[in-house]
Amino acid sequence: MWGFALLLLALAVPSQDLLGDGQRAFARGDLDRAEALFREYVKRFPSSAEGWSNLAAVQARRGLYAEAVPLYERALRANPQLAEVHFNLAVSLSHLKRFPEAVQHLRAFLRRYPREARARQLLGLCLMESGDPRGALEELEMSYRLNPNDGSILYALAYAHARGGDENQAAAYLAKTESNPVQAKLIEGLLLYRRGMWAEAKEVFREVVQMKPDFQPAVAALGRLELLERNDAAAIPLLERAVALNPQDAESAYQLGVLYDRNGDSEKGKQMLERAIRLRANYGDPHYQLGRIYQREGNLEMALKELEIARRILPDQEAVRFALGRVYQALGRQAEAKAEFDEVRRLKARVVERDRLRVESDTLMKEGPDSR
């Protein structure tokens, strides 16, 4: 998504050791320990907004946004005045693509902290996805005025203008990022990619790699484009190089796993997918791919395990729900299969509606406010 770091909660730390120990565990990345301490804390103090909020933050850090949201909501019920919780909740909601709800919480946060640039940026992006491009641009412009050194806001602005059909304005914002030409080129390539101009994006990524051969994000991006275009023979060495340049790159490991599997080496594919899972906790995509491989191999028990994990991480991903439904079906668990298939229907309908709103809002924006 947008790589927002969670805002640290600026809350008065209660005197209880449980809470303090939990926050220290959280800070050093020991999420299991932090969760255990926060759970114990909320068991003892069930009306503590701080306790629920910290517990939610643990789940959000794990990428379990669907589980974080109700915990943040419980924190807000306990103390609606905690503006920071509104922001953190909005971040989780935006990861779940529940943009209209995220907008509400961001507005609540900004009433308290109107000069928080990152919140304005996120609000802009959520408004864009909710079909309000005019409001989105206002927020992004304000975000940029508040923090003109943040290149990511420039990118968001360029993207929003490109979505709105104002190519010149988009290009103007992109030009401002050119203090770092390699980075700017990379962003340009990403923008082209997002517009569906894959051939042009590929050319730009190639230029970046020529300028800086070991610039891993460009090598990985090029590999992913080749993969998307089904040029597996070209994609595999690029992604192998990306993984060699940055062994911590979980996404490239995942892509490589997909490629190995679809080119007939399932065992190597499985190994790479497992590596991606080790590199990034709660990474849903490789769990899904592993589930599909096990499903294909007839190992329904393992398929079920992997796909249920994938569903926990990616509850709104139709393909996961579909694959899981089929495994339930094969296991004779018809009611559970039906529930998954109904969810597939709901999710697919939602995507179609979102596409419609996007076209409608882009058209309205192009036409101006008084054209209808």
Added chain:
Amino acid sequence: MGQGIASRGVKPQAKPKASGIPWLAKFTNVAREAGLVQVLHYGGTEKSDYVLETSSGGVAIFDYDNDGLPDIFLIVGSKIKDPPPDAVSRLYRNLGGLKFEDVTKKAGLWREPGWAQGAAIGDYNNDGCMDLFVTYWGDNALYRNNCDGTFTDVAEQAGLLPKPRPKVPRWGAGATFVDIDRDGFLDLYVSNYIDFDLENTPKPGENPNCNWKGVPVSCGPRGLKTARHWLYRNRGDGTFEDISEKAGIAKYNKSFGMTAVAFDVDEDGWQDIYNACDSTPSLLFRNNGDLTFTEEGIERGIALNDDGMEQAGMGLGIGDVNLDGRLDIFKTHFADDTHILYINDGKGMFRDITLKAGVGVETRRVGWGTGIYDFDHDGLPDIFIGTGCVYPETEAALPAYPYKTRPMLFRNLGDARFEWLEEEAGPAMLEKHSVRGAAFGDLDNDGDIDIVLWNRNEPPSLLRNDLQAEGRNWVQLRLVGTKSNRAAIGARAVLEYGGKKQARAVLSQASFYSANDPRLHFGLGSATTARVTIHWPSGLEEVFELPGVNTFVTLKEGSGQRVQR
């Protein structure tokens, strides 16, 4: 820029080494000599501003005058500006010897230019003359056959036009006659494509979402409003009642409906409806036997591909590719995707065997009309696909995706494995057009299957099958319902011949928005005897011993040997 977890992950399969088995059916385009010369106008020739201009074009092969010679009806559309006066759908009467006469005016089918879409056939009033239903972006038409060589549009008096009139025209797309309640009268299912408002749809380039591979193209269907579908019950008095709501059809309004077929998918004795949908999950309306339906496309494996991804479901071929007596489904799709072959287990559960079958060898051509027919009479049904890119304007920027492309033919090698044939199948297979509809039938009554292709903004093609297959036999069955609807729409025949068993069904619509010759064609290989079990839409099952091969046989409901269950 994630890869996305639901990528089908399929490259076009490599074309395997040719089997070397001679292919005996050669196709030659004889449309001009046959008199099929009317240009099939449809939208812009150089570019299309609206999705309305891009996808349409049904063909119907049926014997409207009961002279034993199948006739041809061809959809013709319109233009956004200044439609030519000859932009009118055409009826061609078969004069014999593959010569046709344009009888559109004489038959009362002349209508002002409009955005006609597809055709469905059926004898809705059981008078022994085949009627014709034509969908439009606009008012659909029910052409009642007056049994005297003329038709009358009775859509309004039959209750098939919306009241009150909608603000924007409905976009009638696929349609099929189907007897949903086994009362012997054909009911009617009409799918809609898009809730389309021409005035408020952005043109190419006006909206950044309306592009294909970076080239501005007409918007849709994604990004436009989905439509709902309609089910009308035949009251038996020439009028229909809209039962979409109470039948449970209306609530499925999140799809872009295209071709519709009706047959007894799960073999429970009740006719089901399968609707290919574009860019949304395809729909299977399973008949509950009480005038209600349950949508079970996903559960039964025919809504999505094996990865859970919706496809651009356009055309539907129905036939029995693995000779198990069950009706399988072949569905055509957009570029960068494979067409899909689903195998039916007989209880209405389907399996995607596309790759195993070897039909995933080409993904650049957009597939439309399709049929599963035994073109070479070896006893194994083959697959034909009409192809053509949606957008005339993208070829310059995307030469790998030309606008006009060749058709495709897959020969069945047995065991549901297929081999792609090109020039081996005759000169017509090398012709490039932008095809939409395709209809299959024996137009010259020589026993083999010919093909009519709907070429966008060109005259049609008539692919005459010049099969030279000494020692290979065939049979064609004309079914006549008595308790069932007279045209036997929905009847399923399972033919046993030479140790094989093959199912076919009488369909009101199939392929892409088209209607095939309702006579059921079977290639028999070297078999010289055959028996057939007919599963009539009334529920009756009968066995008939066929009197011979290489002949047309009429089978009347109630005259066979009843199957006791």
